[in-house]
Amino acid sequence: MARSVIPIGPWHPLQEEPEFFTLTVDGETVVDIDVSIGYNHRGIEKLSERKTFDQSTFVIERICGICSTSHPFAYTRAVEDIIPVEVPERAKYIRTIVAEGERVHSHLLWFGLAGHFLGYNTVYHWVWKLREEILDVLEILTGNRNNYAMFKPGGVRRDINADDIPLVVKKIDSIVPTLDRLKKAVLDDPVLHARLKGIGILTKEEAIDYCALGPTSRASGVAKDVRKDAPYGAYDRVDWDMIVTENGDVFDKVVVRILEVYESIKIMKTCLSKLPAGEIDLNIKDIPPGEGIGAHEAPRGETFHYVRSDGTNRPARHKVRAPTFMNLPSYRATVIGETISDATIILAAIDPCYCCTERMAVRDDRGRKILGGPDLVRLSQEKTKKLANKMGLQ
Amino acid sequence: MSITLNALLKSPWVFHLSTGSCNNCDIEVLDCLTPRFDIERFGMLLTGSIKHADVLLVTGSCNRKSANRLKVLYDQAPKPCVVIAIGECSLSRGMFIHSYNCPVPLDKIIPVDAYIPGCPPKPEAIIAGAVKLIQKVRGK
Amino acid sequence: MKLPKARELVEAVKALVKGPYTSKFPAKPHVPYSSFRGQPKYDPEKCVGCLACEQVCPAEAIGHRDETENGQPKRIIIHYTDTCIFCGTCEQACIADHQGIRLTNEWELSFFDRKKESFESIEKELQLCETCGAVIACKDHLKWIAERIGELSFSSPTLFYSHLKDLGVVDENIISALKDQGRSDRMKILCARCRRETTLTTK
Amino acid sequence: MARREEILKDIQTRFREDIVDFFDKSSKRVYIEIKPESIVRVAGYIFKELEARFNIASGVDARTHLEILYHFSLEDINLLISLRVKLDRENPEIDSLAPVFKGANWIEREIHELLGINFRGHPDLRRLLLAKEWPAGVYPLRADYREWDRNAIRDRGV
Numbered sequence: 001m002a003r004s005v006i007p008i009g010p011w012h013p014l015q016e017e018p019e020f021f022t023l024t025v026d027g028e029t030v031v032d033i034d035v036s037i038g039y040n041h042r043g044i045e046k047l048s049e050r051k052t053f054d055q056s057t058f059v060i061e062r063i064c065g066i067c068s069t070s071h072p073f074a075y076t077r078a079v080e081d082i083i084p085v086e087v088p089e090r091a092k093y094i095r096t097i098v099a100e101g102e103r104v105h106s107h108l109l110w111f112g113l114a115g116h117f118l119g120y121n122t123v124y125h126w127v128w129k130l131r132e133e134i135l136d137v138l139e140i141l142t143g144n145r146n147n148y149a150m151f152k153p154g155g156v157r158r159d160i161n162a163d164d165i166p167l168v169v170k171k172i173d174s175i176v177p178t179l180d181r182l183k184k185a186v187l188d189d190p191v192l193h194a195r196l197k198g199i200g201i202l203t204k205e206e207a208i209d210y211c212a213l214g215p216t217s218r219a220s221g222v223a224k225d226v227r228k229d230a231p232y233g234a235y236d237r238v239d240w241d242m243i244v245t246e247n248g249d250v251f252d253k254v255v256v257r258i259l260e261v262y263e264s265i266k267i268m269k270t271c272l273s274k275l276p277a278g279e280i281d282l283n284i285k286d287i288p289p290g291e292g293i294g295a296h297e298a299p300r301g302e303t304f305h306y307v308r309s310d311g312t313n314r315p316a317r318h319k320v321r322a323p324t325f326m327n328l329p330s331y332r333a334t335v336i337g338e339t340i341s342d343a344t345i346i347l348a349a350i351d352p353c354y355c356c357t358e359r360m361a362v363r364d365d366r367g368r369k370i371l372g373g374p375d376l377v378r379l380s381q382e383k384t385k386k387l388a389n390k391m392g393l394q
Numbered sequence: 395m396s397i398t399l400n401a402l403l404k405s406p407w408v409f410h411l412s413t414g415s416c417n418n419c420d421i422e423v424l425d426c427l428t429p430r431f432d433i434e435r436f437g438m439l440l441t442g443s444i445k446h447a448d449v450l451l452v453t454g455s456c457n458r459k460s461a462n463r464l465k466v467l468y469d470q471a472p473k474p475c476v477v478i479a480i481g482e483c484s485l486s487r488g489m490f491i492h493s494y495n496c497p498v499p500l501d502k503i504i505p506v507d508a509y510i511p512g513c514p515p516k517p518e519a520i521i522a523g524a525v526k527l528i529q530k531v532r533g534k
Numbered sequence: 535m536k537l538p539k540a541r542e543l544v545e546a547v548k549a550l551v552k553g554p555y556t557s558k559f560p561a562k563p564h565v566p567y568s569s570f571r572g573q574p575k576y577d578p579e580k581c582v583g584c585l586a587c588e589q590v591c592p593a594e595a596i597g598h599r600d601e602t603e604n605g606q607p608k609r610i611i612i613h614y615t616d617t618c619i620f621c622g623t624c625e626q627a628c629i630a631d632h633q634g635i636r637l638t639n640e641w642e643l644s645f646f647d648r649k650k651e652s653f654e655s656i657e658k659e660l661q662l663c664e665t666c667g668a669v670i671a672c673k674d675h676l677k678w679i680a681e682r683i684g685e686l687s688f689s690s691p692t693l694f695y696s697h698l699k700d701l702g703v704v705d706e707n708i709i710s711a712l713k714d715q716g717r718s719d720r721m722k723i724l725c726a727r728c729r730r731e732t733t734l735t736t737k
Numbered sequence: 738m739a740r741r742e743e744i745l746k747d748i749q750t751r752f753r754e755d756i757v758d759f760f761d762k763s764s765k766r767v768y769i770e771i772k773p774e775s776i777v778r779v780a781g782y783i784f785k786e787l788e789a790r791f792n793i794a795s796g797v798d799a800r801t802h803l804e805i806l807y808h809f810s811l812e813d814i815n816l817l818i819s820l821r822v823k824l825d826r827e828n829p830e831i832d833s834l835a836p837v838f839k840g841a842n843w844i845e846r847e848i849h850e851l852l853g854i855n856f857r858g859h860p861d862l863r864r865l866l867l868a869k870e871w872p873a874g875v876y877p878l879r880a881d882y883r884e885w886d887r888n889a890i891r892d893r894g895v
């Protein structure tokens with residue numbers, strides 16, 4: 001092992017040895033890449049078997065911070081699939097509102113981080129300032145900035161009271177103008193075009209072969225979205241369109257995510273205006289033995305929950321599959337052959353839970369560590385500066 | 395000992411470490427850096443390396459893979475080093491007390507000076523906790 | 535030097551006028567929204583000590599301890615701040631119409647010593663069985679049940695006694711007067727086992 | 738809906754001797770139990786010819802035997818086909834689907850590590866999630882998993 005200890009990752013430095021991505025490099029291009037995950041493994045599936053169906057929602061909510069609605073949404077749909085039972089109308093609308101609010105907050109978070117990886121720190125601070133608005137909206141509606149504790153098998157735990165809605169709609173509207181300016185500033189920026197177009201391409205065939213999901217596969221032309229294909233919640237009562245682009249490079253993944261934020265805002269506002277009155281919870285008393293499958297379109301792709309119940313009040317087996325589990329292996333197709341300075345942004349393009357992208361390191365063939373996470377981010381930022389100078393803008 | 399710590403805490407450099415967390419608390423720590431809460435007003439700067447860190451912000455429920463790395467990293471931190479545990483997972487592993495991959499709570503691995511409960515704690519709670527700790531160390 | 539575009543100038547002036555976006559947090563105290571889920575707090579008067587919150591808590595953050603030896607038997611209900619995830623399930627499950635434990639807006643809960651400062655507890659008076667001394671329930675809990683089922687509570691002396699004692703109608707001499715009518719255990723506050731024993735066997 | 742009946746009938750006729758049980762739960766859910774040795778043929782057919790998307794495989798310890806359910810979703814007709822395979826508990830083994838499609842690579846590594854099912858022909862069946870110090874042969878998701886770590890603390894650990 002290299003004697004000098006190079007801690008890696010500005011935000012999540014772990015010791016140099018347990019990288020998340022290990023890129024084997026020859027010269028500038030990446031030859032091979034390996035990943036070692038498991039730093040966040042907390043045995044949630046085994047824990048969920050200890051808890052009752054109602055309590056298990058809270059374990060599931062803490063799988064990932066930026067999709068803490070997607071997993072309970074899919075889990076509650078899986079439990080409702082066992083019985084099978086239909087959730088009351090108002091609960092469907094509330095679920096959709098909270099899920100779309102979380103999609104906005106998750107995409108903005110990724111958008112800011114991608115900006116940082118490219119050296120656009122103003123974009124990072126600007127977007128995260130914008131993100132505080134949507135976090136306030138979610139705090140008003142659900143009582144906490146994230147980990148919303150809104151979902152329950154058979155409905156929703158809390159109601160949205162009517163006198164909060166005007167303030168919420170005002171805050172949501174305040175996002176759109178700033179986002180327009182951001183979109184124009186980023187998407188028309190020639191440096192970003194040169195920097196992001198044509199790198200880390202995931203072709204349509206590879207996306208299908210790796211069974212990639214969500215924005216990662218929609219950027220490669222795979223037109224699949226659980227909200228459109230198997231409509232649930234209030235998604236079929238609101239008109240919105242699915243964003244699909246063709247050439248699957250990092251630039252398209254940025255475009256897909258930004259346009260999806262606009263769609264989510266449109267869904268939230270229509271749902272808030274058309275919120276029907278009525279029950280919000282079915283008060284499910286017992287769950288018959290059987291199996292249930294539930295899915296939800298999380299910000300990063302489809303979360304899939306398989307629940308098997310043996311008639312008791314605790315799940316007998318609970319299989320959780322997060323979208324990043326299917327998107328992550330696709331790094332073999334996108335990173336190999338690219339230069340090291342592009343590696344950071346390509347790996348971040350599938351939007352894995354972001355504390356994973358911070359743990360990167362580059363080794364030479366004898367396994368000696370030569371570059372750490374911050375060096376990789378610095379390399380990526382230098383390349384942007386070089387491109388900007390070349391184009392005579394800086 | 396407390397003189398150096400007292401001097402260090404004039405502008406504490408913060409180093410954030412996630413040991414198997416759902417990254418909600420990590421996002422709240424990052425929120426402290428962004429324009430709305432901006433802890434750089436108090437001289438708190440996020441450093442990239444453990445060598446420059448005075449305050450170690452730990453989040454996450456120390457699962458097996460992260461736990462021994464956490465120990466090694468704590469030994470590398472220049473002493474005196476203040477440890478702040480953020481979020482229920484790093485206090486008592488919160489929801490994951492019975493997880494087969496999270497054997498012991500954080501304060502059994504490294505000595506912890508301040509605990510900030512919350513799931514996730516509000517950025518204001520993190521700032522208030524840090525300020526309270528600094529006043530306590532200064533008060534000594 | 536590149537001349538700034540008009541858009542950037544407008545942006546700069548607007549930002550200058552509006553002032554910084556940073557919250558004045560330490561100077562101005564932060565008040566969360568009314569719906570914020572903060573620290574759960576027990577209300578000793580309203581809580582009946584039925585431990586529904588302990589059974590329903592997903593994080594097992596509520597525990598209890600029954601102390602019957604020294605002096606007044608009491609049940610200590612402890613809420614652990616370092617395990618609680620502030621989800622509000624306890625408030626929704628509380629049988630004293632959601633008032634026994636309530637989520638406050640308190641968010642600043644940091645502390646330094648997990649042994650002493652990481653929990654809050656309240657004490658409730660326990661009702662012990664008058665023959666075998668086993669714990670039946672908290673006095674408030676029996677009173678709550680008696681009030682709730684109204685006249686049906688007269689089916690079991692445990693209930694109506696604790697209710698009438700609370701109203702001050704029943705006192706010691708009435709019980710002693712009944713003592714020599716035989717089968718004196720019938721007219722006492724008993725736990726389920728003793729109740730069955732006195733009803734079935736003629737002790 | 739016609740396409741759905743056509744697909745299901747086609748699967749039943751094509752793999753008549755492999756299918757052990759066919760349970761058409763609802764318009765969106767179909768559970769087909771097949772013999773373990775025919776998994777590569779059936780899954781390959783569903784993934785390649787029907788162009789279904791491989792969702793995930795969920796390993797279950799049903800106390801008397803081990804089960805794996807391979808979930809394939811056909812988005813255009815909103816149908817989810819779950820292939821169920823039952824394996825005995827002693828030395829559960831099945832052919833790997835990783836050579837058929839790359840999506841199955843990681844999930845088979847995870848099931849191998851957490852449930853102890855061996856996948857014949859998997860390119861690199863390394864450990865995916867558990868730490869190095871986790872003892873070999875201890876499978877946490879098995880129903881008879883007992884805590885092996887003596888100094889683990891299972892209360893608040895004050």
